[in-house]
Amino acid sequence: MRVSRLMLVTLRDAPADAEVISHQLLLRGGFIKRVTSGIYAYMPLLWKVIKKITFIVQEELNAKGCLETLLPQLHPAEIWKQSGRWDGYTAGEGIMFNLIDRQEREFGLAPTHEEVITKIAGEILQSYKQLPVNLYQIQTKFRDEIRPRFGLMRSREFIMKDAYSFHANEQNLKYTYTEMNDAYERIFKRCGIETVAVDADSGAIGGAESREFMVTANAGEDLILLSPDKKYAANQEKASSHPPSANILKKGKPKLIETKSQMTIKELCLEQNFSPDQVIKVILLLAKLDNSLSQPILISIRGDQDINEVKLTNVISKHINSNVIKLSALSIKDLKEQGINNIPFGYIGPDLEDSYLKQSIEWENKFIRFADHTAANLESFVCGANVVDYHKIYATWSSLGESPEVVDIRKAIPGDSSLHDKNQKLIAKRGIEIGHIFQLGRKYSSSLEASFTNESGKKEPFWMGCYGIGISRLAQAAIEQNHDKNGIIWPLSIAPFEVIVVVANMKDEVQYKLANEVYLDLKDKGVDVLIDDREERAGVKFKDADLIGIPWKVIAGRESSSRKVELVHRTRKDPKLLDSNEAIKELISEISNYKKSLLH
RNA sequence: CGGGGCGUGGCGCAGUUUGGUAGCGCGGGUGCUUUGGGAGCACUAGGUCGCAGGUUCGAAUCCUGUCGCCCCGACCA
Numbered sequence: 305m306r307v308s309r310l311m312l313v314t315l316r317d318a319p320a321d322a323e324v325i326s327h328q329l330l331l332r333g334g335f336i337k338r339v340t341s342g343i344y345a346y347m348p349l350l351w352k353v354i355k356k357i358t359f360i361v362q363e364e365l366n367a368k369g370c371l372e373t374l375l376p377q378l379h380p381a382e383i384w385k386q387s388g389r390w391d392g393y394t395a396g397e398g399i400m401f402n403l404i405d406r407q408e409r410e411f412g413l414a415p416t417h418e419e420v421i422t423k424i425a426g427e428i429l430q431s432y433k434q435l436p437v438n439l440y441q442i443q444t445k446f447r448d449e450i451r452p453r454f455g456l457m458r459s460r461e462f463i464m465k466d467a468y469s470f471h472a473n474e475q476n477l478k479y480t481y482t483e484m485n486d487a488y489e490r491i492f493k494r495c496g497i498e499t500v501a502v503d504a505d506s507g508a509i510g511g512a513e514s515r516e517f518m519v520t521a522n523a524g525e526d527l528i529l530l531s532p533d534k535k536y537a538a539n540q541e542k543a544s545s546h547p548p549s550a551n552i553l554k555k556g557k558p559k560l561i562e563t564k565s566q567m568t569i570k571e572l573c574l575e576q577n578f579s580p581d582q583v584i585k586v587i588l589l590l591a592k593l594d595n596s597l598s599q600p601i602l603i604s605i606r607g608d609q610d611i612n613e614v615k616l617t618n619v620i621s622k623h624i625n626s627n628v629i630k631l632s633a634l635s636i637k638d639l640k641e642q643g644i645n646n647i648p649f650g651y652i653g654p655d656l657e658d659s660y661l662k663q664s665i666e667w668e669n670k671f672i673r674f675a676d677h678t679a680a681n682l683e684s685f686v687c688g689a690n691v692v693d694y695h696k697i698y699a700t701w702s703s704l705g706e707s708p709e710v711v712d713i714r715k716a717i718p719g720d721s722s723l724h725d726k727n728q729k730l731i732a733k734r735g736i737e738i739g740h741i742f743q744l745g746r747k748y749s750s751s752l753e754a755s756f757t758n759e760s761g762k763k764e765p766f767w768m769g770c771y772g773i774g775i776s777r778l779a780q781a782a783i784e785q786n787h788d789k790n791g792i793i794w795p796l797s798i799a800p801f802e803v804i805v806v807v808a809n810m811k812d813e814v815q816y817k818l819a820n821e822v823y824l825d826l827k828d829k830g831v832d833v834l835i836d837d838r839e840e841r842a843g844v845k846f847k848d849a850d851l852i853g854i855p856w857k858v859i860a861g862r863e864s865s866s867r868k869v870e871l872v873h874r875t876r877k878d879p880k881l882l883d884s885n886e887a888i889k890e891l892i893s894e895i896s897n898y899k900k901s902l903l904h
Numbered sequence: 905c906g907g908g909g910c911g912u913g914g915c916g917c918a919g920u921u922u923g924g925u926a927g928c929g930c931g932g933g934u935g936c937u938u939u940g941g942g943a944g945c946a947c948u949a950g951g952u953c954g955c956a957g958g959u960u961c962g963a964a965u966c967c968u969g970u971c972g973c974c975c976c977g978a979c980c981a
Contacts, residue, residue: 313914313931314942315914315915315916315930315931316915316916316930316931316942317915317916317917317929317930318915318916319915319916320910320915320916320917320974321910321973321974321975322974323974323975331915332915338973340972340973341972341973341974398979399979399980415980416981445981447979447980447981448979449979449980450905450977450978450979451975451976451977451978451979453974453975458979458980458981462981463981464981465981466981516981525980526980613978630978632978736981737980737981738981739981740980740981772981773981774980774981775981776981777980777981778981790941806940808939808940809939809940810939811939812939840942841938841939841940841941841942841943842939842940842941843939843940843941843942843943844941844942844943845940845941845942846940846941846942847941847942848942850941851942859940861940862940870940
C-alpha cells in the first residue's frame with residue numbers, strides 16, 4: 305500500500321472530547337471517526353488491525369474445535385420475553401435498542417445472542433451424541449450504554465466475538481471452560497498484549513463461575529485486587545478477603561447511652577471513644593425487583609467496612625429468587641412518599657421493627673435482613689437503639705433477639721489479607737475488561753426449552769457456557785498499554801502494517817527507486833508493507849510513521865546511491881545502516897522470530 | 905436520569921463579562937526557497953458563530969426554547 309493512496313490524515317492536536325490517551329491516538333492517527341455519541345466508523349488502518357485480531361481469534365478458536373457462524377442482529381421480542389430478559393433489557397435503564405416494525409411487531413437490536421443461539425441449538429441438537437458444540441461469531445453488537453465514553457472502550461456499537469457452548473453435563477462444560485480459558489490466554493498473547501485473568505461476577509448474564517481477562521491500564525474502568533504472589537486475582541465486584549480484625553469490645557450488660565447529635569459512626573466514635581469496628585452500621589436499601597415489587601432491605605455490617613453492592617444484589621436475588629433491577633439507599637423522600645416519616649435515621653439498630661413499614665403503600669411490609677460476617681462475628685458491639693439520640697452498648701445478637709441471614713457482602717479493599725494466605729496483602733490495579741468467560745449452566749436452556757435426549761432416553765436442558773471478547777475494545781486497549789510520547793506502538797502481530805518504507809526525499813529518484821524495489825520485494829515475500837511516497841519532508845513522514853505505530857521503518861535516504869537503507873525499530877534505539885538486501889533479510893527474520901515467540 | 909461543562913472554517917482555540925457586523929495557530933490550495941524528526945516566505949480559499957424564536961437601530965455576545973457533544977455516577981465486551 306502506498307501512503308499517498310491511503311487517505312491518511314493525521315492530527316497534530318487531539319480533538320478536545322478525547323479524554324484517554326488511546327482514544328486521542330486513535331483520532332490523531334485517523335483510525336476512527338465519530339459519527340455520533342458512542343458510534344464510530346472504523347477507518348482503513350483500524351480495520352486492518354481488527355482483521356488481524358479477528359484472524360488470531362479464529363485460528364485459536366478453530367483449533368479448539370469451535371464453529372464459526374453469523375447470527376442475526378435484529379431479534380424478535382418473543383424470544384427475549386421467553387428468556388425473561390425483555391423487560392430488564394428494554395425498560396428503564398435497559399441497554400437494548402428496540403423498535404417496532406410496520407406490522408407493529410417488537411424487535412430488539414442484539415446486545416448479546418444467548419436467546420437466538422439457544423433456540424437454534426435446541427432445534428438442531430436433539431441427542432447427547434451431538435454434544436458438545438461450541439459456536440461463535442464475530443460481529444457488531446448494540447448496547448444503548450447509559451454513558452458511552454473513551455472512544456471504542458465503551459461504545460454503543462462495537463465488535464465482539466461471542467461464543468456459546470452446549471453440553472450434556474456439567475463436567476463437560478467445565479472442561480470446555482478451561483479449554484476456552486487456554487484459548488483466551490493464547491489469543492491475548494498472540495495479540496501482543498498482557499492480560500490478567502480475574503475471578504468475576506457474572507452480572508446480568510447470570511450463571512455460576514466466570515472469569516474476566518483484564519488489560520491493566522490506568523484508564524481501566526474496573527478495579528482489580530491481586531495478591532503479590534499472583535495466586536489470587538479478582539474483580540473488586542467479586543473479591544473476598546479477610547477484613548482487618550476488630551478491636552474487641554468487652555462484654556457487659558447491654559444498656560442505653562445518650563448520643564445526642566452523634567448520627568454518624570465518625571461522630572459517635574469521636575465523642576464516645578469507640579473504634580468504628582466495635583460499632584454495627586445499619587443501612588436501609590430498597591430493591592426494585594423484576595416482578596415489579598419493591599423490597600426494603602436492612603443490612604448490618606461492621607462500622608469500619610463498606611458494602612459491595614454487586615455481592616449484595618446477588619444475595620438478594622438469590623434470597624427471593626427474583627432479579628434485582630435497581631438497588632438504592634432508602635431516602636427520606638422515598639419514605640415520605642410511602643407515608644413513613646418516623647424512622648430514627650442515625651440511630652437505627654439491626655432490630656429495627658418491621659412495623660415501621662406497615663403504612664407503606666407500595667412496598668413489601670417486612671424487611672429482608674442480612675448481616676455481613678464482620679457484623680455477625682462481633683460478640684459485643686455498639687449499635688443504634690432505634691430511638692433518636694440513643695445507642696446501645698454491649699449489645700449482642702441474642703440480646704437484640706435477631707438472627708439475620710449471615711452473608712458475605714463486604715467490599716474487599718487493597719491492604720486486606722488474601723483468603724489463601726493471610727500474609728499476602730491485596731493490591732489494587734485498574735483494568736480494562738477485554739474478555740469474559742462464563743459457565744452459564746442451564747438458565748437459558750431451561751427458560752427457552754432447549755433440551756436434548758440423554759443416554760437414558762430422558763429430555764434435559766443443555767448445560768451452557770458463553771465466552772466473549774471485545775474485539776474493537778481490545779484494539780484500543782492494546783494502545784492504552786502500548787504507546788509513548790510519539791504515538792502508538794502496535795504489537796507487530798496486530799499492527800496495521802508491519803513495515804513502512806520511507807522515501808526521505810521524493811525528488812531524489814535514486815532514493816525512490818531503491819525504496820520502491822525494497823517495498824516490492826518485501827511485499828513479494830509476504831510482509832505487510834507500506835511505502836511512504838508522499839511529497840513531504842522526511843520529518844513529517846517519520847512523525848506519522850511513529851504516530852500510527854508501525855513497528856519497523858526502512859528508510860531510503862542519503863545512502864541510497866550505495867544501495868544502503870536504514871532499518872529502524874519503533875522502540876529499539878539501534879538503527880542499522882545496511883545493504884538493502886541485507887535489510888530485507890534481517891527484517892524478515894526479525895518478523896518471523898517475533899511471531900514464533902508469541903506462540904510459546 | 906442526577907450533577908458539572910461546552911457548541912465560533914477540517915482540528916485546537918480567542919472573542920461573549922461591557923452588543924457595533926469575526927480573529928489566531930494547525931490543516932487545505934498555488935508559487936518560490938528548503939529537504940533526515942511535524943520547514944520558511946508570499947498569495948489564496950474556507951465560517952448565515954449548533955438550531956429556532958425574541959429584545960435592539962444593530963446580536964457570536966442579552967433573553968427564552970430546543971438539539972447535539974464531553975466530563976463525574978449507575979451499565980458492560
